[in-house]
Amino acid sequence: MTRSITHSTGALPPHTARLLRTSLVAVWLGTAVVSAITHRTQGEALLRQAGLTDDGWIQALIWGGAAADLLVGLALWRWPGRHSAWAALGLMGVMTLTATVLLPHLWLDPLGSLLKNLPIAAILVVLARAEKSAP
Secondary structure: OOOOEEEOOEEEOHHHHHHHHHHHHHHHHHHHHHHHHOOOOHHHHHHHHOOOOOHHHHHHHHHHHHHHHHHHHHHHHHOOOHHHHHHHHHHHHHHHHHHHHHOHHHHHOOOOOOOOHHHHHHHHHHHHHHOOOOO
């Protein structure tokens, strides 16, 4: 279904909205898959670096985060609209705040571990303001 979505500055072309949504779906689904694949390596190392030591909590946080990423990716794909965009923004905000408290040096990561969240947040706000929620 092709539809034009509007925002305060005019119409957002359907192909642009679709491209933005598709890229966000790829980010969230890709992050869920990578988290699952690297749960015993990168994810665990980051949480230990943050000072966590309990294996149960570490795995719960990794798998909980992967599940949250998966659900947001699926919601953005299956039910595009403002509700999904605001939910994604909220989850990203909580995860970014948590990472900032636990591992603030990630803001200085040359690959943009946390910095990339700023343009993603902007895209989510544009989509949330422009789109109607899918039925």
